[in-house]
Amino acid sequence: MNEPQPAVRGIGVSAGTAVGPVVVMPEPIEEPPPGRRLAPRDDQQAEAVRLRSAASAVADDLMRAADAADGTTQDVLGATAAIAADPTLLADAERRVLDDHLVPERAIWEAADAVVRQFTELGGYFAERTQDIADVRDRIIANLTGLPAPGVPDHPEPFVLVARDLAPSATAALDPERVLAIVTELAGPTSHTAIVANAKGIPAVVAATGAVGALASAALVLVDGSSGVVTLDPSADQVARARELASRTRTFDGTGRTADGHRVALLANVGDPTGAAAAAAAGAEGVGLFRSEFCFLGREDPPGVDEQVVEYRRVLTEFPGRKVVVRTLDSGADKPLEFLSSPDEENPALGVRGLRTAERWPQLLEDQLEAIALAARAESADVWVMAPMVATVDEAQWFVERCAAHGLSQAGVMVEVPGAALLSGQILASAHFASIGTNDLAQYTMAADRLLGSLAELNDPWQPAVLRLVEATCRGGAQQNRPVGVCGEAASNPVLAAVLVGLGVSSLSMTARSLPDVAALLAAVTHDECRTLAQVALTAPSARSARDAVRERLPVLAELGL
Known part of the structure; x- marks a missing residue:
């Protein structure tokens, strides 16, 4: 044997x-020796200028790479370039050169380290940025010392x-x-x-x-x-x-269904017009999550109604006659914008974010709903609107009322908070649909930071506790005859997609390139088989055992290469 x-x-x-x-990816740039200072003969002003020039070169390189990219790639590179050009970080590093006489590479290391510590303590979105800051720090040091740039x-x-x-x-x-x-x-x-x-x-x-x-x-x-x-x-x-x-080249024919014909709408997540065009070309039945933040990022002031209308129409025009679910601005203290922040929060991940920002900045939501309504009337897409971070029945009712005031008849909620999943029946008595954001739902259910690799096993949508909350949300939807979809990363996993369908999910929204694989697996199993797989996952003691047990019951995976 x-x-x-x-x-x-x-x-x-x-x-x-x-x-x-x-x-193997090379180890990151080594820390410059602590306390390494300029020699008395060194020109401190010249060294400060050299530091700023290095940071500017890094920012320019990253921005050129961002300009040549699109979608998620462009967003990530653009955000990293912005950190390289951050005047606060550079000012602190220059001060350490001029006042503390540190060599530039040590100065930028200490300045970046101070920001990393601060952001780590803040948690949430700020903690997400610490890796970007370390990356920019290493790139600047490489430029200053003539070392190869990280990559x-x-x-x-x-x-x-x-x-x-x-x-x-x-x-x-x-x-x-x-x-x-x-x-x-x-x-x-x-x-x-x-x-x-x-x-x-x-x-x-x-x-x-x-x-x-x-x-x-x-x-x-x-x-x-x-x-x-x-x-x-x-x-x-x-x-x-x-x-x-x-x-193998696998394609999606534009209709998601199980082997026995049970319909499951297969939609795409998009974050900008380029992503919308790619999703439409991939055969997506519509958009299950249109992230509207791209209109607001990198600005000192929010875009006006007219500007938003133009941008939204660029996405809607790609899906004539098809559903497009627009998520209202998902920002706040944990995703700071110049015009939308709450610096006094000790735990931004549990603070004013998503729909909660509307209480403090109501006009921002009113303008966005008006822009969505105008864009919807100008295009033929079937526009639905949903609010992020809804936690209570009252919040859901209020959001539906605000949408109705703007002529938006399909108003729903994101289910990212366990409380919303448990109250889904009451919430969906007024909201017209729900979409489950499995990324945050897993994080909040398991009390595990989604960015920590050491907690990856906890922060996994296969966790039976998370799946039970998905089941509870679908049960609430069935009580009110309301559709429940999933738009988190879980929907991109073909095997987990079958489990979600078995739990009662009626639509799955994912990255466009996942559509063919998810469609292929669903087409190979019946709806009853999906229900059986769901029960297997629900009764497993852990995420890993749930994943393994479901895969063992799907011999077709070997044939499909999944």
Whole structure:
């Protein structure tokens, strides 16, 4: 009997298989020696200017890369470029050069470290930015010292990238023609790595403990981005099978359904007009999550109604006669904007965000609803509107009333808070639909920061507790005859998608490149089989056992390469 090949296991977050040589991401820039100061003969002003020039060069490089990208990639690179150009960070670093006489590389290290500590304490969105700050710091130091800039190393052939973790800018800049798959020790199911890998179609496994040490010596690895298994030195048969699966081209015919004809609307998540065009080209039945934040980012003042109308129409025009669900501005203290912030909050993740901002800044919501209504009347898309971070029945009722005042008849809620899931029957007595944001729902249910790789197993939509809240939301929807969809990252996982359908979900919204895989698996199982799979997952003791038990009951996965 052949001995099984050694393997590393993590959480599969982007479906697909890939085989290739391993390239390990280099270690980050080393910390400059503490207290390293300028020599008395050094020109402190010149060194401060050199620091600012280095930061400007990094910002320009990142912005050029952002301009050449689109969608999620452009957003991530643009946000990182903004940090490199942040006057507060640079001013602190320059002060350390001029007043403390630190060499520029040590000055930017200490200035960045101070911001990282502050943001870590704030938590929420601020904590999400600490990796970006460290990435910018390392790029500036590399520029100052003549070291290679942090990033994916060159390799003469396509490869599997293995890393402890990946900075958002590094992930966003990955080229699918060069990087066959991604394996990280850290990150989690809702991290930048997972989201960008899914958008780019790169198989990915995260939270793979010990991956760097275990995989570095392998001549070849096989990455299964669905099961989360990375096989070292796979057999010739395994390699041939993986490459045959990777070469398949799967498309979506525009109608989601199970094998027995039960309809499941397969929609796309989009964040800008470019993403909308790509989703329409991929055959999406509509948009289940239109993130409207792109109109508001990087501004000192909110856009006016007329400007918003123009931007919304660019998305709506791609889906004539089809549903587009617009999420109102999902921002607040944990996703700060110049004109929308609450600096006094100790825990922004649990603070004024989503719909809660409307109490403090009511005109912002009124203007947005008016713009959505005007855009809807100018286009033929079937426009629905939903509010993020709804937690109570009163909030849902108030939002529906505000939508009705603007002539918007399909008003719904995001279910991201466990309280909303438990009260879904009452909430959906007034709201016309619900869409479950599994990313935040998992985070809040399991009390696990979605950015911490060490808590990835907890912050996993396969957690039975999270699935029970999905079931509770669907039960509330059935009581009121209201549709319930899922628009979180969970919908992009074909196997989990079947479980969600079995729990009662009527629509799934995902990154456009996931549509064919999800459609293929649903078409291979009946609705009753989905219900059985759901019960298997609900009764499992852990996320991993739920995932394994469901996969074991789906032999068709091998045929589909999922």
